[in-house]
Amino acid sequence: MEYNFREIEQKWQKYWAENKTYKAEINQKPKFYVLDMFPYPSGAGLHVGHPLGYIASDIFARYKRLCGYNVLHPMGYDSYGLPAEQYAIQTGQHPEVTTKANINRYREQLDKIGFCFDWDREVRTCEPIYYKWTQWAFQKMFNSFFCNKEQKAFPIDILIAHFEKEGSGDWDIAETEHLEFSAAEWNSWDEKKRNDVLMNYRIAFMGETMVNWCPKLGTVLANDEVVDGVSVRGGFPVEQKKMRQWCLRVSAYAQRLLDGLDTIQWSESIKETQKNWIGRSEGTEVLIKVADQDVDFTIFTTRADTMFGVTFFVLAPESELVDKVTTADQRAAVDEYVKYVKGRTERERMIDHTVTGVFSGAYGVNPITGEKCPIYIAEYVLAGYGTGAIMAVPAHDSRDYAFAKHFNLPIIPLIEGADVSEESYDAKEGIVMNSPMAGKSAIDGFTLNGLTIKEAIAATKKFVSEHNLGRVKVNFRLRDAIFSRQRYWGEPFPVYYKNGIPTMIPEECLPIELPEVDKFLPTETGEPPLGNAQVWAWDEENRKVVDKSLVNEKTIFPIELYTMPGFAGSSAYYLRYMDPRNDKALLSEDASAYWQNVDLYVGGSEHATGHLIYSRFWNKFLFDIGVSKKEEPFQKLVNQGMIQGRSNFVYRIKDTNTFVSLGLKDQYDVTPIHVDVNIVKNDVLDIEAFRTWRPEYNNAEFILEDGKYVCGWAVEKMSKSMYNVVNPDLIVETNGADTLRMYEMFLGPVEQSKPWDTKGIDGVYRFLRRFWALFFDANGNFCVSNDAPSAEELKTLHKTIKKVTFDIENFSFNTSISAFMICANELGKCNKRQILEPLVIILSPFAPHITEELWHLLGNSTSVCDATFPTFDEKYLVENFVKYPISFNGKVRFTLELPADMSKEEVEKTALANEQTQKFTNGAAPKKVIVVPGKIVNIVL
């Protein structure tokens, strides 16, 4: 019988669906949770790059199941987002319609590849049953604050009680700005004022912040959605703007986000990326008094040891201090400079690092030496980091150095032997001098001279804290996440404005469903798209959403017009999969206790500073309130590489419709044009297909070489515009899903990026056909014998089991497939059940369809998924087949320890006569004996 993959694959896909073979339920077995990053269903459908990670995780999920685990392996859709909305704006099509159509297409494509997803657990972030819990989590964050001392979130009521009794007191709480007030003050405030103050502490809060405003998209964007000053989606310019927005206090969790990295198995590179993004820096805050004014400010430095080298101070132009310190005669110059800085885009500031700045007229007092130094205002100091003010030490900071040179300010070297005549000495190595300088003194006789930099930093920290001049401070680069978007296609906020106070819609009334609008663009008055919604007001008394024309009535208030950003829905979806239909809770206690967290998470590394930070934050919050059972959501992370496209080119002779083959193109003046890779085979163009591809090529002429038109090629991103998209359906159609699965894995390590090249696919296809043929005789009849296998055959089987087990555990699927191929080569025509049956099981994670068919032909009535993965018993093999090498590629190597005083010859002789050697060699001469003078001998057979 021929290997008819079409028939087989259809048959078993239907069987799996009907029998719900992949359904996961809580049971007595140990659990294993394998998760893929769920896709955003775009209009383009899946290309061959998407399934790479899905195939890898599918293999692992199937393997774990065969090993006796209860495997949770779900799939769903991240279905809120910008592209569907942009499309809606252009065409008027409701995003829900296009999203549904795209999801159906994705599902169809995914089904063809034979994944073991439990589709009963599918989630879609745009469905009310799902986003109810996104809204719920937001409300929980709104009603929580973060205690820095305990490093944990607590209900806001605790804080309110504290304010009522003690005012702001001395609690160390994550806050937007530091406030101090008494209990009396708190109790005297009205509700509005108290709410304003509480916003300063809530984990989900409304804040006046600098945001990345993208006018073209008409919305704000999070930091990770902006790269090089332009939006990731669309590449539109982004400007800084102060706006009132919902924010999440992600920064409160910075230390835990950093510490957690040491407890999870993620790649070094992605951990490093997150560490950079969190950007912890330990330093000192020092209070600086402004001379002759009743003003002071705080600077942040990591180089407290350089306090004696301060020759000026710098404030960020956006800092509120600028206004306070500027003297009358410098006012005009400062105003002009601030105006200039405001006019510069983020992008310009990023690229152009020329030195600019202005003197404020004021002087700051160095608290240690009492010396006065000028205060400058300059854009190289950023308002958003530290305190927005620095002490400048030009001798040991290159930026301060450039500024000092430009404005002709003094430079005092503080490190012995450092030459600062040409550039600053930034290294943190050396012995401190000039601290204080000869002939000068500091308060309390403080000196750092003769210390190493490390010692000097510690000494200064101690001195500063003891003398109340400042405090030790840890700063993070990680910013709070801006949580509102001025868009339609996202989760609505469960918030209404009661007399201007943001108020949560009661938990029992959730979800607040996204209202219908007649237009997806902002309103004429500049309101977000939800401003177009007619039924969008909250009736407090009747607890329901009502028409907004009623707003003037007593208990009816407007609802928030912003929607949540893309990462809202994707931040806790892994928890929802554990209990996706529960409408009483995000997930039940049972489900949470059993499934815990994701054991293996597979997805692209492009989410390193977005989704993978947000969901860690989100999970930590849910952990604090007892919903999640583990501090980290994803125990092990594997980042699959990108599949790049391999584009093909044709060369058109300028101003003609004639195309010249690659080898001859240098003789003409040609324009390379992308050509659809699907009409090119092994770089040879299908000329007829090309003519019908697009009307303008109908009567194209060709200059051929050797009768063929050869195309050029290049590796580029796989995208529609480059006509290099290879569709997985096409491969499934021509070679079958099992071949596609194995070929994608055979291409190389999962983590590695590589261009898609269909050239090698035949090798895998041949293997599957050869494997299939083992089960049939010359007449095509199924023919498996019950004869006892030979020792040679058992050896092949066992070493294959050993190798494949080892490789799957290590996520090395390309090498396991090599092992299968070697196995098939060695078995020749072996058709013995005792050999073939275990092989079918260990191949099934890779090629589920063909193995399911063979498994049933072998007489089994249940799915091959319910078989048990054969284990390799090394001891058994050594005892029974010692005359055969046990390592996979036929080598045996072992070490004997012999007395140290033996001669080289004696060692060799003894080694060969050794019982263990004899057992392995079976009398035959070894290929190589490595003798180390002294005692160790290594024998290679």
Place this chain on the structure above:
RNA sequence: GCGGCUGUGGUGUAAUUGGUAGCCACGUCAGACUUAGGAUCUGAUGCUGCGAGGCGUGGGGGUUCGAGUCCCUUCAGCCGCACCA
């Protein structure tokens, strides 16, 4: 500038984790069966040399009986952060 990852035949890659470098495939060449081959099967295939041999894991150095693997240094490519004090 700081940090991370990678570098092996014509190509994708492998190496029992310090032990015969190049497994398994693709491609190429030769042969077989064929009217035919973009089907199938068999064999060869790192470079160099007629040959014995020599040379080979980006370059240089080191540790070791032994290095693709460990250490130092250098080059190249990719990625992250970046006027972060």
